[in-house]
Amino acid sequence: MSLEAAGFWGLALVLLASSLAVVLSKNLFHSVLYLAVALVATAGVFLLLQAEFLAAVQVLLYAGGVVTIVVFAIVVTERLVGERLAQTNRGVFTGGLVSLAVLVWIVVFIAGAKLPAAAPPLTGDLTQAIGRDLLTRFVLPFELLAVLFLAGLLGALFFARKEE
């Protein structure tokens, strides 16, 4: 077993376990913490795939940003409601069945597909390539993203304003 394989299986284990914990934990707060773990593990997967920049972004934005916001939200909500937020599941059997069916079919699909067995060797710096593409090929979506953020910002402000 190569180092890569070992890393992959290890990370996969952590990732799946923490993900299950996210959706099953009774405590919302714990769920969020498990999410953070899952996200960091994903960053690890990215590293395995030699996408260092994305791994960094994942950790900084996702694990940092998202988790912080969610924690905030929980705190705010709990203060409003005045009690610990309970977190239960409902229709576990049906949900599980449907999810499992989806999983099975995706896996069957993947198993049937012809996929490359090994990654091609890397040519050049991926981060550099991202930077160049972002400002050339994908400059329009990139700018549109800015507009989207602006809209999101306005929306958040709108929601957050004081009740009239």
Next chain:
Amino acid sequence: MGLQPYLILAACLFTIGLFGVLTRRNAIGILLGIELMLNAVNVNLVAFARFTGETAGLIFALFTISITVAEVALGLAIVILIFRVRRTVEADNLDLLKG
């Protein structure tokens, strides 16, 4: 290591997220499930990018991450707003979509 294990890992992650979204009672819980699903997508994107040598996948993943952050922020804002109005975040009670 081929592409297949990565895709299967992403599929597992995705279905776990789906399970969460389908079963969680709490709106915040649902949002967490969505995060997992999106994360699965990212894994797919990055894996494909690596195995095909096309940087577009990476950039898509970048976009996804950025947009997800915005989405989470807005989603939570909406949850809080709903909470203010309806005094609950129980998804069962949120049936405003009903015709």
Next chain:
Amino acid sequence: MNAGTLALAALGLPFCSFVLLAVVPPLRRAGRVAGALSIAAIGGSLLASLVLGRTLPRESVELTWPWLPAEGGPMATVGILVDHLAASMLVLVALVSFLVQLYSLGYLEHETPPALGRYYAYHSLFAFSMLGLVLASNFLQMFIFWELVGLCSYLLIGFWYTKPEAARAAVKAFWVTKAGDLGFIIGIVLLWGQAGTFQFSGLFQMAADRTLPTAGLALIMFLIYLGAVGKSAQFPLHVWLPDAMEGPTPVSALIHAATMVAAGVYLVSRVYPLFLLTPDVLALIGWVGAFTALLAATLGLVQADIKRVLAYSTVSQLGFMMAALGAGAAAAGFFHLLTHGLFKALLFLGAGAVIHAVGTNDIWKMGRLYRAMPQTAIVFLVGTLALAGIWPFAGFFSKDAVLAGVWEGGLTTPFLMLALTVFLTAFYMFRVVFVVFFGNRPAEGHPHDVPLVMSGPLWILAILTLGWGISLAASGGEEKAHGPEWIPWLASGLAVAGIVFAWLTYQKRAVSADALARTFRPLYVAALSKFWLDDLYGGIYRGLLLGFSRLVGWVDRYLVDGLVNLASAWTLRWGDGLRRIQTGRAQDYLYGVAFGLLLVIVWSYWR
């Protein structure tokens, strides 16, 4: 000026007056000024018609302009056709219109200025329309003006539109005449389908050349005659004319006695060459005319309203004219139209003077008026004598011609009906004369003779009636019919008998009116109920037409539209049922998404 220009001038002057009154409200609201304008215009028309009548060339004059264009020449034209027939009618219409408009200045002196302006605007429109009808050179134009005079009749009957009776009478007049006009317009359309033209001259040419297809022509001419039945108040469409007396009396004199109601007779005379091709229709016209004359005369016997007596007598006299036309004596019928136009206008205007003075239409509230209004009594007597057909009044000659024509035409039974009508006419007219002007009881109030503006026209008409008769008598009566010698004696004898009988009954009271009524009880009752025709029509209108319309309306609303609503209600219900699967919870929808995803995957796998 040539004949065409004169005719156009006669036609155009009232039109200009109407347009001015219609579009310049201040002028209309000025009342008497509007009247002056209208009278000046019709005066000009009268002048033009008189000049035209004197200078008329032997050949008829025809001018046409395209009206409805079509590929390869106009489909319909407008124009004027002036011949002796049109010219004489033109003079009659212009003259009576002029006198009546003048008379109205006095008769309607108490109206408000806007109402008076409106009255004269209608009158100008009527003069224009009637002159246009007379001058029409084709069937379409004839129909156009035919309807326009009908409109004026409607508007003028309803002049006092706040009176419910007047409103009802106006609408009734329009409907009944319109019913006849349905036949007229279908006839025109059919004739066009047959001959391809509306033009009188073209049709006459075809009739003369025998190129007009005769198949179905009888039906066409019958349909055209139906128009005349409505307009000229022939049985069974005569019911509107007595009710039309709700209008101001001058209007009755002009429209419902002298001119418009004669339009049917004029129509038949105008297109007589076409009617000559269909002898069956002519015979029908004669029979219906004579029957109408008799029927209306019996109705005239029992009326208490002076204007209604005159109205029934108008119907009766129109029957005379139609009978003459039907018997083939077109000239006699038209001659009677002209003389009747004069003396009936005179009678109506005289009655108007009486009504104006007494303030009621009821003859039993009048009496001994010859003392209070001698002038009116004299002119009314002149008119009555003319109507009764006493020598040497104009009516004698024309009635004589009609009777002779009918006899010569071989319509023996209609002739007997008409002879009986002569007797009845004299009787019911002198009944009015004796009751109103003589009698034993004086009228209520303080009646007085009318001012000059009203008596002037009366005298003019009286002088014309008498003068024309005297001139005819002097000239030996060239228009006199070529019938047997005994006919004038018979007619005069019957008329005198009628007068004497009326004198015995209503002046001397030697014969009791009540006893007469008892003797002819069934007839008396029937006449009082107008032979139940009005009830019949009322029943058809209210029961059949309105009832059926209500049924259709109900079907539309509740069955046709009900089905639509049923479809809509079902859709709503189904939607309501389907709505239940929409719980409104995002997660339930997500299940749908998951199933969809599954489907897509399975489908793409098995493809």
Next chain:
Amino acid sequence: MGWNGIPILTLITWAPFVGAMLIMFTARHHPLAVRLIGAVTTGISLVLSLAVYLAYDTEAAGFQFYEKISLVPPLGISYEVAADGISLILVLLTSIIIFSGVFASWTVQTRSQEFYALLLVLVTGVFGVFVSLDLFVFFLFYELAVLPMYLLIGIWGSSAQVRPRGIFGWAMRETGVGSKEYAAMKLTLYLLLGSAFILVGILALYMAAGGSSFSFLEMEGAAFDPVLQRWVFLLFYVGFGVLAGIWPLHTWSPDGHASAPTAVSMLHAGVLMKLGAYGIVRLGMGLLPEGTHDWVWLVGTIATINIVYGALSAMAQTDLKYVIAYSSVSHMGIVMLGAATLTEAGLNGAVFQMFAHGIMTGLFFALVGLVYEKAHSREIFKMGGFGRMMPGIATAFTLGGLSSLGLPATSGFVAEFLTFLGAWRSAHSWWLFPAVAGTFLTAVYVLRVVKQIFWGEVPAHGEFHDLPDARGPEWVALVLLMFVIVLFGMVPWIAVYPIDTATVPLLTRLGVRP
């Protein structure tokens, strides 16, 4: 392009749209400015329509003032406009009606800027339909003309009293019969159903013609398969017929017209119903000669039903607006009958009736609006004696009524008479008789209404005292419409000349003329 280089039809079509934009963006909260913009932009359309009418060369005939801008070349969609004798008259009609409509609704209070903006947008759609030669753009304009109606009726409309009864009473109760929302929804659903048929028909022809162009002129050259023609004609007949109010698809119209605000009723009954008839004549008969021959018996027979049935239904109504609305159903029968005769006289009569009825019914709805506004009642049998208080309105109403019953010297007579002539010369000459009977029934119900409302004494119960006559801007509308009625009744050739230049080639295409 256009006329001496001026894209005159485009200007006519889009001037109201520009007006609508100006109203929405500049004249908020300035009611007078809203009305002035409306009057000026529709006035521009009116003046230019008159110019087009005068400049049209009847000698040359055919489509004139041609403009074309390619929009989607691969699909053969282009903005292609031109006018022939028929479009010419209908464009003139539309501009007259909307111009008077702007004045007739001068007193609209609530949300007047939106009202005027929607009205003007709608008119752009109407103009567009009449001048478009590209079937795709034609359809777009058609929808543009139909859809704003929903809002116009739903927001500014008024509700009527309809008692649910009969075996379908429960259904009527459930759908809310009588309310303005019901009327708006019913009208929209009906018309959209119709446009679904039309769209299918247009696409079928587009495909059959080779799928390269939506241009009317090019489709005219294509010889379609007779079987296709038969079915597509039926699609067009039903689709456009809904808008033209053919029996039994007419029931949206009384409810819609009765609920709509004044200007909308005017426009809708006056112009929009003509869109339907125009579509049948232009697309149905113009493109599908054999289909026309297959179905003309049906078109004419249903038209006679329309005439008599509409008149009888009108007679049964007690609500003034319903009377007028049903009279439109009856009069649209004359239009369809004239078209179905396939004769020169009949077809000219049909187009003339489109114009005449448009003006007449526009006048009627304007008047009904005025009466309602002043008396706050539409119940005929509760009114009476209004002639004394509002002589102007009474005169105009009478004139409209006379035109309606086909009195000579009004435009209604010319139209009806031409149709009668055509009916008698057609293959089904019996059509003449119900048509003539219809005019008599019209006389009955119109004069009955006039007598009831304007004649007689004012009811004593004191509801209707000192009602004012029409005034100011309202007179502009009434006088204009009355003038047009009388003008086209007395000198009909000014309209028949251009119409004839369009109908004769159409009849030649239909093979009923050498």
